[in-house]
Amino acid sequence: MNFKKSQLQTFIIYSLLSxxxxxxxxxxxxxxxxxxxxxxxxxxxxxxxxxPSQPTLDNFARVWESLPFGQYLYNSILVSLLTVGxxxxxxxxxxxxxxxxxxxxxxxxxxxxxxxxxxxxxxxMIPLYILTVQLGLTNSYLGIIFPSLASAFGIFxxxxxxxxxxxxxxxxxxxDGSSELGLWWFVMLxxxxxxxxxxxxxxxxxxxSDFLWPLIVIQDESxxxxxxGVAKLAGTFSLDWRLVAAGSVISIAxxxxxxxFLQRFIVPTDTGSGVKG
Numbered sequence: 001m002n003f004k005k006s007q008l009q010t011f012i013i014y015s016l017l018s019x020x021x022x023x024x025x026x027x028x029x030x031x032x033x034x035x036x037x038x039x040x041x042x043x044x045x046x047x048x049x050x051x052p053s054q055p056t057l058d059n060f061a062r063v064w065e066s067l068p069f070g071q072y073l074y075n076s077i078l079v080s081l082l083t084v085g086x087x088x089x090x091x092x093x094x095x096x097x098x099x100x101x102x103x104x105x106x107x108x109x110x111x112x113x114x115x116x117x118x119x120x121x122x123x124x125m126i127p128l129y130i131l132t133v134q135l136g137l138t139n140s141y142l143g144i145i146f147p148s149l150a151s152a153f154g155i156f157x158x159x160x161x162x163x164x165x166x167x168x169x170x171x172x173x174x175x176d177g178s179s180e181l182g183l184w185w186f187v188m189l190x191x192x193x194x195x196x197x198x199x200x201x202x203x204x205x206x207x208x209s210d211f212l213w214p215l216i217v218i219q220d221e222s223x224x225x226x227x228x229g230v231a232k233l234a235g236t237f238s239l240d241w242r243l244v245a246a247g248s249v250i251s252i253a254x255x256x257x258x259x260x261f262l263q264r265f266i267v268p269t270d271t272g273s274g275v276k277g
Contacts, residue, residue, distance in 0.1 A: 028252075034245035035059055043241055059246035063233065069250060071222060072229035076208055077254070079141055079225060083148045083207040084200050091154035091199065096184050098155070099162035100170065110159065117152045121212075129216055143217040144225070148207055154199050161195035162188060197265045201258065208255055226251040 029050060034043050036059070037052040063069055097103070098110050128147050137143035165188060173187045189196065211227040218224060224232070230247045 031245050031248055034242055035249045037242055039242070059242045060250065063243050063246045063250065067229060067232065067247075068222070069226075069229060069247070072224050072226045073250070073254075075141075075223055076225040076227075076251075079144050079214075080204050080207040082141065083145050084203045086145065086149050087151060087154055087203045088196060088200060090150040091158050092184075092189060092196070094150065095155045095158035096162055096188060099159045100188070110155075113152050113155055115152075117156075121147075125213075125216070132217055138217050139219050139223065140217075141223070144210075144214050144223075145207075147213060148203065151203070154203065157195055157199055158192065161192035165191045194265060197262055201262055204258060205255055 030048075033050055033052060036055040036057070037043055038054050038056045038058065041049070041052055041054070094113075098106060132138055132143050132146055135146075137146055169187060169191060170183065173183045178187065208225075209227060210225070211231070214225050214228055215231075218228070226247075230244065230251050233244045233247045
């Protein structure tokens with residue numbers, strides 16, 4: 001009896017989880033369906049048709065040929081990769097001393113950094129824009145990257161990861177004559193690889209999907225990123241939702257592929273395994 005009750009509970013739990021998953025995925029499925037529908041199909045019919053009767057890739061071809069989506073894609077890839085690389089570098093450089101070195105005011109500095117997480121971006125947007133103008137970074141790739149060079153969340157995440165590395169690894173490296181920079185680069189960074197990959201994914205997604213800041217600092221259309229290009233679709237094709245959906249699919253596909261490829265690396269590893277007996 002208890003066995004059947006356990007089976008029933010398991011069935012109910014998995015059914016609820018499956019329903020939640022379907023509800024979560026429905027907007028994505030609807031977006032892909034709309035992008036694949038031909039001009040003869042009504043995308044707003046009732047009851048809705050989830051899968052097109054005559055799937056076509058014409059919408060993707062029209063979007064790619066009508067607007068410089070290739071340039072938008074290049075811009076997004078370049079900006080996102082540079083943002084990830086610089087963010088990881090600066091956050092790791094800031095987090096390491098806050099985690100492993102002792103100096104006066106360390107905890108106060110860390111609390112000051114963490115407190116900035118509560119400040120909405122809209123509050124600091126105008127000061128950031130003024131600073132960007134004064135530095136002459138508007139209408140450039142560096143201007144897009146500038147606000148994301150480091151983040152309080154990234155520093156917090158990497159600090160916690162650095163603190164979890166066993167002291168024995170650090171002491172062994174110091175006994176081998178490693179410098180502080182060498183210890184950071186060759187020992188500590190490999191030990192926190194899962195945290196670095198996790199932060200890289202978050203930063204990449206944020207940089208890839210950012211719309212507001214590039215809209216503010218970019219005037220040259222050749223520097224548009226994909227979110228700006230998708231927004232331009234609405235005006236260019238007078239709200240043809242098939243083409244907007246096709247552009248949106250092109251925009252989100254790299255992020256989905258990146259997450260599917262890297263999610264297996266987001267697993268805590270036993271840093272203590274690096275200690276040899």
